[in-house]
Amino acid sequence: MPIFQDSNGLAIKFFIQKDIPHEIQADVCETVAALGGRVEAKVPRAGYILIQPGTAEEERLRLCWTSPERPDRYFVPYTFVEACKIHGMLLKQIFIHEGQPIRMHIDSSIANVNVRATLSARIMHSGGDPTASAQSARVILADPNTDIFQHLVRTYQDEPDKYVESYLWVRKCIEKGQVIYTSYVYKNPGGRRPGEERTQFTEDDERHLCEWIAAKIPYKKTGGRTGNRLYQQLCELVPDPEYAWVTRHTWQSWRERYKKNAARLDTKISEIVEQKKPAHGAKGQYGYVRAPEEKPRRIRPKKGATGSTPGGAAGPSSAASELQELENFPPVPMPVVPGVLAPVGHPQGFMHMNIGAMHAMPGVMYPVGAAPPGTQANPPMAALTPEAARQNATEEEMEDDESEWQIRVADPHAPQPAWAKRKQEAEGSDQGGNKRQRTSSPCVDPSLSLTDIAREFRFTLEEVEEYYAKCNNIARTKARFKKMREVLAALKDEDFDSD
Numbered sequence: 001m002p003i004f005q006d007s008n009g010l011a012i013k014f015f016i017q018k019d020i021p022h023e024i025q026a027d028v029c030e031t032v033a034a035l036g037g038r039v040e041a042k043v044p045r046a047g048y049i050l051i052q053p054g055t056a057e058e059e060r061l062r063l064c065w066t067s068p069e070r071p072d073r074y075f076v077p078y079t080f081v082e083a084c085k086i087h088g089m090l091l092k093q094i095f096i097h098e099g100q101p102i103r104m105h106i107d108s109s110i111a112n113v114n115v116r117a118t119l120s121a122r123i124m125h126s127g128g129d130p131t132a133s134a135q136s137a138r139v140i141l142a143d144p145n146t147d148i149f150q151h152l153v154r155t156y157q158d159e160p161d162k163y164v165e166s167y168l169w170v171r172k173c174i175e176k177g178q179v180i181y182t183s184y185v186y187k188n189p190g191g192r193r194p195g196e197e198r199t200q201f202t203e204d205d206e207r208h209l210c211e212w213i214a215a216k217i218p219y220k221k222t223g224g225r226t227g228n229r230l231y232q233q234l235c236e237l238v239p240d241p242e243y244a245w246v247t248r249h250t251w252q253s254w255r256e257r258y259k260k261n262a263a264r265l266d267t268k269i270s271e272i273v274e275q276k277k278p279a280h281g282a283k284g285q286y287g288y289v290r291a292p293e294e295k296p297r298r299i300r301p302k303k304g305a306t307g308s309t310p311g312g313a314a315g316p317s318s319a320a321s322e323l324q325e326l327e328n329f330p331p332v333p334m335p336v337v338p339g340v341l342a343p344v345g346h347p348q349g350f351m352h353m354n355i356g357a358m359h360a361m362p363g364v365m366y367p368v369g370a371a372p373p374g375t376q377a378n379p380p381m382a383a384l385t386p387e388a389a390r391q392n393a394t395e396e397e398m399e400d401d402e403s404e405w406q407i408r409v410a411d412p413h414a415p416q417p418a419w420a421k422r423k424q425e426a427e428g429s430d431q432g433g434n435k436r437q438r439t440s441s442p443c444v445d446p447s448l449s450l451t452d453i454a455r456e457f458r459f460t461l462e463e464v465e466e467y468y469a470k471c472n473n474i475a476r477t478k479a480r481f482k483k484m485r486e487v488l489a490a491l492k493d494e495d496f497d498s499d
Helices: 022-034 056-065 080-087 113-125 147-156 168-176 203-216 228-235 241-248 251-260 262-276 318-327 347-360 386-391 418-429 450-457 461-471 474-490
Strands: 013-016 047-051 073-077 104-106 139-142 163-166 184-186 288-290
Touching (some): 056 073, 104 113, 139 147, 139 168, 228 251, 450 474, 461 474
Parallel strands (some): 104 139, 139 163
Protein backbone atom coordinates (compact mmCIF):
# COMPACT_ATOMS: atom_id res chain seq x y z
CA MET A 1 0.00 0.00 0.00
CA PRO A 2 1.37 3.50 -0.79
CA ILE A 3 2.66 5.47 2.20
CA PHE A 4 0.09 8.27 1.94
CA GLN A 5 -3.03 6.09 1.87
CA ASP A 6 -5.11 5.07 4.87
CA SER A 7 -6.36 1.58 5.76
CA ASN A 8 -9.38 2.07 3.46
CA GLY A 9 -7.18 2.86 0.48
CA LEU A 10 -8.15 6.55 0.47
CA ALA A 11 -5.56 9.24 -0.22
CA ILE A 12 -4.30 11.20 2.80
CA LYS A 13 -4.90 14.95 2.35
CA PHE A 14 -2.25 17.65 2.57
CA PHE A 15 -2.39 21.45 2.58
CA ILE A 16 0.73 23.52 1.86
CA GLN A 17 1.43 26.91 3.44
CA LYS A 18 0.81 29.42 0.64
CA ASP A 19 3.97 31.53 0.96
CA ILE A 20 6.41 28.62 0.62
CA PRO A 21 8.39 29.12 -2.64
CA HIS A 22 6.64 27.69 -5.72
CA GLU A 23 9.59 25.44 -6.65
CA ILE A 24 9.48 23.74 -3.25
CA GLN A 25 5.70 23.41 -3.43
CA ALA A 26 5.97 21.72 -6.82
CA ASP A 27 8.55 19.22 -5.50
CA VAL A 28 6.39 18.45 -2.46
CA CYS A 29 3.28 18.00 -4.62
CA GLU A 30 5.10 15.60 -6.90
CA THR A 31 6.34 13.49 -3.97
CA VAL A 32 2.91 13.43 -2.29
CA ALA A 33 1.23 12.30 -5.52
CA ALA A 34 3.89 9.63 -6.12
CA LEU A 35 3.30 8.20 -2.63
CA GLY A 36 -0.50 8.05 -3.02
CA GLY A 37 -1.51 11.28 -1.26
CA ARG A 38 -3.42 14.34 -2.42
CA VAL A 39 -2.66 18.07 -2.08
CA GLU A 40 -5.76 20.18 -1.44
CA ALA A 41 -6.36 23.87 -2.08
CA LYS A 42 -8.13 24.24 1.29
CA VAL A 43 -7.33 23.09 4.83
CA PRO A 44 -8.55 19.49 5.27
CA ARG A 45 -10.68 18.40 8.21
CA ALA A 46 -8.31 15.44 8.72
CA GLY A 47 -4.81 15.39 7.29
CA TYR A 48 -1.55 17.32 7.38
CA ILE A 49 -0.82 21.04 7.10
CA LEU A 50 2.72 21.45 5.73
CA ILE A 51 4.29 24.58 7.23
CA GLN A 52 7.50 26.61 7.23
CA PRO A 53 8.44 26.71 10.96
CA GLY A 54 9.25 30.08 12.47
CA THR A 55 7.22 32.19 10.04
CA ALA A 56 4.27 34.48 10.74
CA GLU A 57 2.07 32.54 8.31
CA GLU A 58 2.75 29.34 10.26
CA GLU A 59 1.61 31.08 13.46
CA ARG A 60 -1.54 32.31 11.70
CA LEU A 61 -2.38 28.83 10.42
CA ARG A 62 -1.99 27.36 13.90
CA LEU A 63 -4.20 30.07 15.42
CA CYS A 64 -6.87 29.51 12.78
CA TRP A 65 -6.98 25.75 12.50
CA THR A 66 -5.81 24.26 15.80
CA SER A 67 -8.96 22.87 17.36
CA PRO A 68 -9.80 20.03 19.80
CA GLU A 69 -12.66 19.18 17.45
CA ARG A 70 -10.10 18.24 14.76
CA PRO A 71 -7.73 15.80 16.53
CA ASP A 72 -6.67 14.23 13.20
CA ARG A 73 -5.37 17.50 11.74
CA TYR A 74 -1.61 17.80 12.22
CA PHE A 75 0.91 20.60 11.66
CA VAL A 76 4.28 19.36 10.36
CA PRO A 77 7.22 20.93 8.46
CA TYR A 78 7.04 20.51 4.70
CA THR A 79 10.14 18.27 4.95
CA PHE A 80 7.85 15.73 6.67
CA VAL A 81 6.99 14.39 3.18
CA GLU A 82 10.63 13.70 2.33
CA ALA A 83 11.25 12.17 5.78
CA CYS A 84 8.35 9.73 5.30
CA LYS A 85 9.78 8.77 1.91
CA ILE A 86 13.22 8.11 3.44
CA HIS A 87 11.77 6.00 6.29
CA GLY A 88 9.38 4.19 3.96
CA MET A 89 6.41 4.80 6.26
CA LEU A 90 3.97 7.46 7.47
CA LEU A 91 5.62 8.93 10.59
CA LYS A 92 3.22 8.79 13.55
CA GLN A 93 2.49 12.04 15.39
CA ILE A 94 3.27 10.90 18.95
CA PHE A 95 4.81 13.99 20.58
CA ILE A 96 1.42 15.62 21.19
CA HIS A 97 -0.14 16.28 24.62
CA GLU A 98 -3.75 17.52 24.96
CA GLY A 99 -3.85 18.53 21.30
CA GLN A 100 -0.64 20.61 21.46
CA PRO A 101 2.96 19.75 20.47
CA ILE A 102 5.05 18.59 23.42
CA ARG A 103 7.57 21.35 24.08
CA MET A 104 11.15 20.07 24.36
CA HIS A 105 14.52 21.62 25.13
CA ILE A 106 17.77 20.18 23.76
CA ASP A 107 20.36 20.83 26.47
CA SER A 108 23.85 22.10 25.67
CA SER A 109 25.32 18.89 27.13
CA ILE A 110 24.54 17.40 23.69
CA ALA A 111 27.41 19.30 22.15
CA ASN A 112 27.49 17.87 18.62
CA VAL A 113 25.57 20.26 16.36
CA ASN A 114 24.76 17.44 13.90
CA VAL A 115 23.14 15.37 16.65
CA ARG A 116 21.15 18.39 17.85
CA ALA A 117 19.88 19.14 14.33
CA THR A 118 18.88 15.51 13.71
CA LEU A 119 17.07 15.31 17.07
CA SER A 120 15.17 18.50 16.19
CA ALA A 121 14.14 17.04 12.83
CA ARG A 122 12.93 13.78 14.39
CA ILE A 123 10.93 15.64 17.04
CA MET A 124 9.24 17.99 14.54
CA HIS A 125 8.44 15.18 12.09
CA SER A 126 6.73 13.31 14.95
CA GLY A 127 4.62 16.26 16.13
CA GLY A 128 6.81 17.86 18.82
CA ASP A 129 8.32 21.33 19.30
CA PRO A 130 12.10 21.30 20.00
CA THR A 131 12.45 25.10 20.35
CA ALA A 132 11.33 25.56 23.98
CA SER A 133 13.55 26.93 26.74
CA ALA A 134 14.55 24.78 29.71
CA GLN A 135 12.05 26.61 31.93
CA SER A 136 9.03 26.26 29.62
CA ALA A 137 9.78 22.78 28.24
CA ARG A 138 7.90 19.66 29.31
CA VAL A 139 10.84 17.44 28.33
CA ILE A 140 14.55 18.28 28.62
CA LEU A 141 16.87 16.15 26.49
CA ALA A 142 20.45 15.83 27.71
CA ASP A 143 23.50 13.58 27.48
CA PRO A 144 23.22 10.93 30.26
CA ASN A 145 27.01 10.54 30.37
CA THR A 146 27.54 14.04 31.76
CA ASP A 147 27.24 15.57 35.24
CA ILE A 148 24.74 18.07 33.85
CA PHE A 149 22.25 15.25 33.28
CA GLN A 150 22.23 14.18 36.95
CA HIS A 151 21.99 17.82 38.03
CA LEU A 152 18.92 18.29 35.82
CA VAL A 153 17.32 15.13 37.26
CA ARG A 154 17.80 16.39 40.84
CA THR A 155 16.57 19.88 39.94
CA TYR A 156 13.27 18.80 38.37
CA GLN A 157 12.52 15.54 40.22
CA ASP A 158 9.74 17.14 42.29
CA GLU A 159 7.96 18.83 39.35
CA PRO A 160 5.18 16.46 38.24
CA ASP A 161 4.87 17.75 34.64
CA LYS A 162 8.56 18.03 33.78
CA TYR A 163 10.81 15.21 32.60
CA VAL A 164 14.53 14.88 31.98
CA GLU A 165 15.36 12.27 29.35
CA SER A 166 18.36 10.98 27.42
CA TYR A 167 18.82 11.84 23.75
CA LEU A 168 18.17 8.13 23.10
CA TRP A 169 14.62 8.57 24.45
CA VAL A 170 13.36 10.20 21.23
CA ARG A 171 14.26 7.17 19.16
CA LYS A 172 12.74 4.75 21.69
CA CYS A 173 9.41 6.61 21.66
CA ILE A 174 9.31 6.66 17.85
CA GLU A 175 10.06 2.93 17.66
CA LYS A 176 7.34 2.10 20.23
CA GLY A 177 4.85 4.52 18.67
CA GLN A 178 4.03 6.26 21.96
CA VAL A 179 5.53 8.57 24.57
CA ILE A 180 6.81 6.65 27.62
CA TYR A 181 8.64 8.66 30.27
CA THR A 182 11.35 7.12 32.44
CA SER A 183 9.59 5.53 35.41
CA TYR A 184 10.41 5.62 39.12
CA VAL A 185 11.17 2.38 40.95
CA TYR A 186 10.72 1.74 44.68
CA LYS A 187 13.81 1.59 46.85
CA ASN A 188 13.25 0.28 50.39
CA PRO A 189 14.23 2.98 52.92
CA GLY A 190 15.17 0.24 55.43
CA GLY A 191 16.33 0.70 59.04
CA ARG A 192 14.37 0.47 62.29
CA ARG A 193 15.42 2.04 65.63
CA PRO A 194 13.27 2.70 68.69
CA GLY A 195 12.38 6.25 69.75
CA GLU A 196 10.50 7.84 72.61
CA GLU A 197 7.63 10.30 72.85
CA ARG A 198 8.52 13.39 74.86
CA THR A 199 5.63 15.75 73.97
CA GLN A 200 1.97 14.90 74.07
CA PHE A 201 0.55 14.24 70.58
CA THR A 202 -2.60 16.13 69.60
CA GLU A 203 -5.25 15.32 66.99
CA ASP A 204 -3.71 17.92 64.70
CA ASP A 205 -0.32 16.22 65.05
CA GLU A 206 -1.81 12.90 64.00
CA ARG A 207 -3.70 14.50 61.13
CA HIS A 208 -0.52 16.14 59.82
CA LEU A 209 1.37 12.87 60.23
CA CYS A 210 -1.28 10.91 58.30
CA GLU A 211 -1.30 13.48 55.48
CA TRP A 212 2.50 13.28 55.24
CA ILE A 213 2.54 9.48 55.09
CA ALA A 214 -0.36 9.44 52.61
CA ALA A 215 1.59 11.75 50.30
CA LYS A 216 4.89 9.89 50.54
CA ILE A 217 3.85 6.23 50.99
CA PRO A 218 0.17 6.04 50.01
CA TYR A 219 0.12 2.24 49.78
CA LYS A 220 1.38 0.32 52.79
CA LYS A 221 2.24 -2.79 50.80
CA THR A 222 5.26 -0.98 49.32
CA GLY A 223 6.81 -0.88 52.82
CA GLY A 224 8.91 1.84 54.43
CA ARG A 225 6.40 3.43 56.81
CA THR A 226 8.46 2.44 59.84
CA GLY A 227 11.85 3.34 58.35
CA ASN A 228 13.98 6.19 59.66
CA ARG A 229 14.48 8.18 56.48
CA LEU A 230 10.78 8.94 55.99
CA TYR A 231 10.63 10.86 59.29
CA GLN A 232 14.10 12.35 58.94
CA GLN A 233 12.99 13.81 55.65
CA LEU A 234 9.91 15.25 57.37
CA CYS A 235 12.04 17.04 59.98
CA GLU A 236 14.28 18.46 57.26
CA LEU A 237 11.30 20.58 56.16
CA VAL A 238 11.36 22.65 59.37
CA PRO A 239 12.51 25.89 57.61
CA ASP A 240 9.33 25.79 55.50
CA PRO A 241 6.57 27.79 57.30
CA GLU A 242 4.01 25.28 56.04
CA TYR A 243 5.73 22.59 58.13
CA ALA A 244 6.16 24.60 61.35
CA TRP A 245 4.18 21.88 63.19
CA VAL A 246 7.06 19.45 62.68
CA THR A 247 9.12 21.12 65.43
CA ARG A 248 6.79 19.75 68.12
CA HIS A 249 8.51 16.36 67.99
CA THR A 250 11.76 14.76 66.92
CA TRP A 251 11.82 12.46 63.94
CA GLN A 252 12.15 9.48 66.31
CA SER A 253 8.93 10.57 68.08
CA TRP A 254 7.02 10.89 64.83
CA ARG A 255 8.17 7.41 63.83
CA GLU A 256 7.26 5.84 67.17
CA ARG A 257 3.85 7.51 67.13
CA TYR A 258 3.02 5.82 63.86
CA LYS A 259 4.64 2.50 64.83
CA LYS A 260 2.66 2.16 68.10
CA ASN A 261 -0.64 3.25 66.51
CA ALA A 262 -0.20 1.79 63.02
CA ALA A 263 -3.57 -0.03 62.86
CA ARG A 264 -5.57 3.08 63.78
CA LEU A 265 -3.50 5.56 61.72
CA ASP A 266 -3.48 3.29 58.65
CA THR A 267 -7.27 3.64 58.51
CA LYS A 268 -7.02 7.44 58.44
CA ILE A 269 -4.25 7.28 55.84
CA SER A 270 -6.40 5.03 53.64
CA GLU A 271 -9.26 7.55 53.80
CA ILE A 272 -6.93 10.35 52.64
CA VAL A 273 -5.53 8.17 49.83
CA GLU A 274 -9.04 7.20 48.74
CA GLN A 275 -9.88 10.88 48.26
CA LYS A 276 -6.72 11.84 46.32
CA LYS A 277 -6.10 8.47 44.59
CA PRO A 278 -2.40 8.94 43.77
CA ALA A 279 -0.76 6.53 41.29
CA HIS A 280 1.92 4.05 42.31
CA GLY A 281 5.37 5.58 41.95
CA ALA A 282 4.15 9.11 41.24
CA LYS A 283 6.67 11.91 41.47
CA GLY A 284 7.36 13.07 45.04
CA GLN A 285 6.54 9.75 46.76
CA TYR A 286 9.14 8.68 49.28
CA GLY A 287 11.21 5.62 48.40
CA TYR A 288 10.72 5.97 44.63
CA VAL A 289 13.84 6.83 42.65
CA ARG A 290 14.34 7.35 38.95
CA ALA A 291 14.94 4.11 37.05
CA PRO A 292 18.61 3.82 36.05
CA GLU A 293 19.54 4.52 32.47
CA GLU A 294 20.13 1.42 30.39
CA LYS A 295 23.83 0.61 30.29
CA PRO A 296 25.00 0.41 26.70
CA ARG A 297 26.28 -3.01 25.73
CA ARG A 298 29.79 -3.00 24.40
CA ILE A 299 30.21 -4.53 20.97
CA ARG A 300 33.37 -6.56 20.52
CA PRO A 301 34.81 -6.26 17.02
CA LYS A 302 35.50 -9.49 15.20
CA LYS A 303 39.07 -10.51 14.68
CA GLY A 304 40.50 -9.01 11.55
CA ALA A 305 37.59 -6.54 11.21
CA THR A 306 38.57 -3.32 9.48
CA GLY A 307 36.49 -1.20 11.85
CA SER A 308 38.52 -2.06 15.00
CA THR A 309 40.12 0.82 16.85
CA PRO A 310 43.90 1.32 16.78
CA GLY A 311 45.91 -0.42 19.44
CA GLY A 312 43.40 -3.22 19.97
CA ALA A 313 40.89 -1.05 21.90
CA ALA A 314 37.34 -2.29 22.41
CA GLY A 315 34.71 -1.36 19.81
CA PRO A 316 32.21 1.48 20.33
CA SER A 317 29.27 1.12 22.70
CA SER A 318 25.66 1.19 21.53
CA ALA A 319 25.40 4.79 22.78
CA ALA A 320 28.36 5.73 20.63
CA SER A 321 26.77 3.85 17.74
CA GLU A 322 23.59 5.86 18.27
CA LEU A 323 25.58 9.10 18.17
CA GLN A 324 27.29 7.94 15.00
CA GLU A 325 23.92 7.06 13.50
CA LEU A 326 22.52 10.50 14.38
CA GLU A 327 25.55 12.16 12.78
CA ASN A 328 25.23 10.08 9.60
CA PHE A 329 21.42 10.09 9.50
CA PRO A 330 20.04 10.39 5.93
CA PRO A 331 19.92 14.12 5.21
CA VAL A 332 16.38 15.52 5.33
CA PRO A 333 16.42 19.25 4.46
CA MET A 334 15.04 21.08 7.46
CA PRO A 335 13.58 24.58 7.63
CA VAL A 336 15.37 26.90 10.01
CA VAL A 337 14.22 26.71 13.63
CA PRO A 338 15.58 29.71 15.56
CA GLY A 339 18.24 28.70 18.07
CA VAL A 340 18.26 25.02 17.06
CA LEU A 341 19.55 24.58 13.53
CA ALA A 342 21.77 27.66 13.29
CA PRO A 343 25.44 26.75 12.58
CA VAL A 344 26.84 27.89 15.94
CA GLY A 345 30.02 26.57 17.50
CA HIS A 346 30.80 23.91 14.92
CA PRO A 347 30.52 25.33 11.39
CA GLN A 348 32.43 22.54 9.71
CA GLY A 349 30.30 19.81 11.23
CA PHE A 350 27.13 21.75 10.37
CA MET A 351 28.14 22.11 6.72
CA HIS A 352 29.06 18.44 6.62
CA MET A 353 25.55 17.45 7.66
CA ASN A 354 23.63 19.85 5.42
CA ILE A 355 25.60 19.71 2.17
CA GLY A 356 23.56 16.75 0.91
CA ALA A 357 20.35 18.46 1.92
CA MET A 358 21.28 21.62 0.03
CA HIS A 359 21.96 19.66 -3.16
CA ALA A 360 18.76 17.63 -2.72
CA MET A 361 16.46 20.65 -2.30
CA PRO A 362 18.13 24.01 -3.05
CA GLY A 363 17.02 27.11 -1.26
CA VAL A 364 15.77 25.37 1.90
CA MET A 365 18.39 26.35 4.50
CA TYR A 366 18.13 30.09 5.35
CA PRO A 367 19.86 32.27 7.94
CA VAL A 368 18.17 32.38 11.33
CA GLY A 369 15.30 34.85 11.36
CA ALA A 370 15.39 35.51 7.59
CA ALA A 371 12.43 34.98 5.29
CA PRO A 372 12.70 32.49 2.38
CA PRO A 373 13.68 33.96 -1.02
CA GLY A 374 10.74 35.37 -2.93
CA THR A 375 8.65 35.93 0.20
CA GLN A 376 7.99 38.98 2.34
CA ALA A 377 8.38 38.98 6.06
CA ASN A 378 5.00 39.30 7.74
CA PRO A 379 4.40 41.51 10.80
CA PRO A 380 4.45 39.86 14.25
CA MET A 381 1.16 38.23 15.29
CA ALA A 382 1.57 38.09 19.04
CA ALA A 383 -1.61 40.06 19.64
CA LEU A 384 -3.71 38.02 17.22
CA THR A 385 -6.31 35.76 18.80
CA PRO A 386 -7.69 32.53 17.25
CA GLU A 387 -11.10 34.21 16.84
CA ALA A 388 -9.63 37.20 15.00
CA ALA A 389 -7.46 34.96 12.83
CA ARG A 390 -10.43 32.77 11.89
CA GLN A 391 -12.64 35.77 11.04
CA ASN A 392 -11.38 36.11 7.47
CA ALA A 393 -10.24 32.51 6.98
CA THR A 394 -13.47 30.50 7.05
CA GLU A 395 -13.35 29.79 3.33
CA GLU A 396 -9.93 28.14 3.63
CA GLU A 397 -11.30 24.99 5.24
CA MET A 398 -12.65 22.09 3.22
CA GLU A 399 -16.22 20.94 3.68
CA ASP A 400 -16.94 17.46 5.00
CA ASP A 401 -19.96 16.96 2.74
CA GLU A 402 -18.80 15.87 -0.72
CA SER A 403 -22.20 14.53 -1.71
CA GLU A 404 -22.65 17.24 -4.33
CA TRP A 405 -19.92 15.56 -6.39
CA GLN A 406 -21.53 12.13 -6.37
CA ILE A 407 -22.83 10.64 -9.65
CA ARG A 408 -26.60 11.04 -9.93
CA VAL A 409 -29.27 9.83 -12.36
CA ALA A 410 -30.50 12.68 -14.57
CA ASP A 411 -33.79 14.17 -13.39
CA PRO A 412 -35.07 17.25 -15.26
CA HIS A 413 -37.20 18.28 -12.24
CA ALA A 414 -34.48 17.86 -9.60
CA PRO A 415 -32.73 20.99 -8.30
CA GLN A 416 -29.30 21.68 -9.73
CA PRO A 417 -26.22 21.16 -7.53
CA ALA A 418 -24.39 24.21 -6.21
CA TRP A 419 -21.42 23.75 -8.50
CA ALA A 420 -23.67 23.78 -11.61
CA LYS A 421 -25.26 27.08 -10.53
CA ARG A 422 -21.85 28.61 -9.99
CA LYS A 423 -20.80 27.53 -13.47
CA GLN A 424 -23.90 29.07 -15.10
CA GLU A 425 -23.38 32.35 -13.24
CA ALA A 426 -19.76 32.47 -14.37
CA GLU A 427 -20.71 31.83 -18.00
CA GLY A 428 -23.50 34.46 -17.90
CA SER A 429 -21.15 37.10 -16.53
CA ASP A 430 -18.74 36.82 -19.53
CA GLN A 431 -19.22 39.57 -22.13
CA GLY A 432 -18.28 39.49 -25.86
CA GLY A 433 -16.70 36.07 -25.69
CA ASN A 434 -13.93 37.31 -23.40
CA LYS A 435 -14.15 34.59 -20.82
CA ARG A 436 -12.16 34.76 -17.66
CA GLN A 437 -9.09 32.58 -17.79
CA ARG A 438 -8.93 29.90 -15.13
CA THR A 439 -5.94 30.19 -12.88
CA SER A 440 -4.22 27.13 -11.61
CA SER A 441 -2.07 26.67 -8.59
CA PRO A 442 1.56 25.57 -9.01
CA CYS A 443 0.45 22.08 -8.01
CA VAL A 444 -1.72 21.44 -11.08
CA ASP A 445 1.08 19.77 -13.04
CA PRO A 446 4.07 19.05 -10.81
CA SER A 447 6.01 17.52 -13.70
CA LEU A 448 6.01 20.88 -15.59
CA SER A 449 8.31 23.62 -14.32
CA LEU A 450 9.41 27.03 -15.55
CA THR A 451 12.93 25.70 -16.05
CA ASP A 452 11.61 23.01 -18.41
CA ILE A 453 9.69 25.62 -20.44
CA ALA A 454 12.79 27.85 -20.75
CA ARG A 455 14.95 24.90 -21.79
CA GLU A 456 12.41 23.45 -24.27
CA PHE A 457 11.74 26.67 -26.18
CA ARG A 458 15.24 28.17 -25.70
CA PHE A 459 14.34 31.31 -23.77
CA THR A 460 15.97 32.66 -20.62
CA LEU A 461 14.50 31.61 -17.27
CA GLU A 462 14.07 35.29 -16.30
CA GLU A 463 11.79 35.89 -19.31
CA VAL A 464 9.66 32.86 -18.47
CA GLU A 465 9.41 33.79 -14.77
CA GLU A 466 8.46 37.40 -15.63
CA TYR A 467 5.51 36.28 -17.79
CA TYR A 468 4.43 33.58 -15.31
CA ALA A 469 4.31 36.20 -12.54
CA LYS A 470 1.77 38.14 -14.59
CA CYS A 471 -0.58 35.31 -15.57
CA ASN A 472 0.05 32.76 -12.77
CA ASN A 473 -0.86 29.98 -15.22
CA ILE A 474 1.86 27.52 -16.17
CA ALA A 475 -0.10 26.01 -19.09
CA ARG A 476 -0.68 29.47 -20.56
CA THR A 477 3.00 30.29 -20.05
CA LYS A 478 4.06 27.20 -21.97
CA ALA A 479 1.63 27.95 -24.83
CA ARG A 480 2.90 31.52 -25.15
CA PHE A 481 6.58 30.65 -25.39
CA LYS A 482 5.80 27.79 -27.76
CA LYS A 483 4.00 30.27 -30.04
CA MET A 484 6.86 32.75 -29.77
CA ARG A 485 9.39 30.10 -30.76
CA GLU A 486 7.22 29.11 -33.76
CA VAL A 487 6.99 32.76 -34.90
CA LEU A 488 10.75 33.20 -34.63
CA ALA A 489 11.40 29.96 -36.50
CA ALA A 490 9.10 31.08 -39.33
CA LEU A 491 11.09 34.24 -40.00
CA LYS A 492 13.21 34.02 -43.14
CA ASP A 493 16.84 35.06 -43.41
CA GLU A 494 15.94 37.47 -46.23
CA ASP A 495 14.07 39.61 -43.77
CA PHE A 496 17.37 40.55 -42.17
CA ASP A 497 19.44 40.87 -45.38
CA SER A 498 21.01 44.38 -45.54
CA ASP A 499 21.16 44.22 -49.35
